Amino acid sequence: MKIKKIKKEYPRFxxxxxxxxxxxxxxxxxxxxxxxxxxxxxxxxGFAENNKIIENKLxxxxxxxxxxxxxxxxxxxxxxxxxNELDINISSKLNFRYSNTLIRHLSTLGWPxxxxxxxxxxxxxxxxxx
Numbered sequence: 648m649k650i651k652k653i654k655k656e657y658p659r660f661x662x663x664x665x666x667x668x669x670x671x672x673x674x675x676x677x678x679x680x681x682x683x684x685x686x687x688x689x690x691x692x693g694f695a696e697n698n699k700i701i702e703n704k705l706x707x708x709x710x711x712x713x714x715x716x717x718x719x720x721x722x723x724x725x726x727x728x729x730x731n732e733l734d735i736n737i738s739s740k741l742n743f744r745y746s747n748t749l750i751r752h753l754s755t756l757g758w759p760x761x762x763x764x765x766x767x768x769x770x771x772x773x774x775x776x777x
Contacts, residue, residue: 679718681753681760682710689742690749692758694723714759726758 680701682691686709695701705712730737735749743749753760 674719674721676717676719678715679722679759680715681713681758682708683713683745684708684710687742688745689738690745690753691740691742692723692726692753693741694718694720714761716759726753726756729756 675696677694677696678698678701679694680692682693682704683689684691689710691710693704695704701712701715704710727737727741730743730752733752735743735752737743750760
């Protein structure tokens with residue numbers, strides 16, 4: 648009877664010099680915001696490095712500020728790619744035609760939309776005792 652010897656070899660991890668840099672490490676912090684125009688029925692989303700840029704934009708246009716929060720430029724880029732995947736059309740200058748679906752998507756994605764146009768549904772559960 649022949650006995651087979653089993654070689655015990657363990658896989659070795661080889662370090663690689665591949666760089667998986669998608670440009671997000673250098674993403675700057677700033678303010679992500681949402682603007683709304685009642686006359687044009689448009690929503691505008693954007694990224695600004697500081698509050699002065701948003702204030703200047705508001706003075707030059709007929710948009711009102713719905714909400715803003717601190718965020719990264721990366722958040723804005725990911726939002727635009729996600730909305731593109733959801734087949735939401737962008738008009739000129741990062742404007743979107745207002746719809747409840749758009750506001751719901753923005754809210755779900757964590758984008759600041761405020762509470763004036765979009766009110767989240769609160770589901771209340773009732774407990775009944777038999």
